[in-house]
Amino acid sequence: MVEFKFIKLLNVMSAISLLASGSLLAVPNAHAQQTSSINRGPSGLPLPRFVSLKSERVNMRVGPGKDYAVSWMYLKSGLPFEIIQEYDNWRRVRDSEGTMGWIHGSLLSGDRTVITTPWRAGTSDETINVYESPKSGAKEVAFVEPGVLANVQKCDGVWCELEILNDGKKIHGFTDQADLWGAYPDEKFEN
Numbered sequence: 001m002v003e004f005k006f007i008k009l010l011n012v013m014s015a016i017s018l019l020a021s022g023s024l025l026a027v028p029n030a031h032a033q034q035t036s037s038i039n040r041g042p043s044g045l046p047l048p049r050f051v052s053l054k055s056e057r058v059n060m061r062v063g064p065g066k067d068y069a070v071s072w073m074y075l076k077s078g079l080p081f082e083i084i085q086e087y088d089n090w091r092r093v094r095d096s097e098g099t100m101g102w103i104h105g106s107l108l109s110g111d112r113t114v115i116t117t118p119w120r121a122g123t124s125d126e127t128i129n130v131y132e133s134p135k136s137g138a139k140e141v142a143f144v145e146p147g148v149l150a151n152v153q154k155c156d157g158v159w160c161e162l163e164i165l166n167d168g169k170k171i172h173g174f175t176d177q178a179d180l181w182g183a184y185p186d187e188k189f190e191n
Contacts, residue, residue: 050083051082051093052108052182053074053103054106055077055107058107060093062101064090065090072099072101080096081108086105090103111191112183115148115182116145116148116179117147118146118181119146119181121146122147127145127146128143129142129144130162130164130171134158141172142164151164153190154189154190155177155189157177158177160174160177162174162175
């Protein structure tokens with residue numbers, strides 16, 4: 001079994017912000033898709049929903065347009081965001097720390113990524129177990145710190161299959177869906 005030390009992504013995001021936030025960390029709530037009536041935005045896609053950043057450099061604005069001030073700048077492609085509202089080509093989003101703002105839809109991708117237990121980042125030394133297969137008692141392949149970015153292959157409502165890049169090496173395994181921000185509780189999907 002290998003134990004990996006990862007840079008805590010949330011600290012990097014905070015350091016590159018343009019403004020201090022002071023926002024509270026958002027823990028995922030029940031998802032609208034899990035109910036019998038799905039709320040849909042003007043695009044016809046479900047609201048809320050998770051997406052990721054396409055670009056290395058993305059501005060979050062205080063309103064839906066380029067005339068609005070930039071409140072945050074993100075310098076890492078693949079970060080997960082939750083779309084909570086749509087207006088024209090703009091999407092009102094929430095990041096894993098609970099910060100909300102507007103990002104142009106062309107800068108967002110339907111590819112799903114997650115962050116491991118961001119609500120524990122900076123407050124806990126607890127790691128997340130990554131297993132060889134999606135079952136209790138499976139062989140552990142890695143321990144991952146809170147705040148690590150991972151690509152999602154699929155989630156079955158209980159387990160998510162992840163791919164994590166660490167020092168040029170890919171770690172492939174499964175972890176509990178409840179330990180991830182970027183997938184709703186009980187949500188099933190394939191990337």
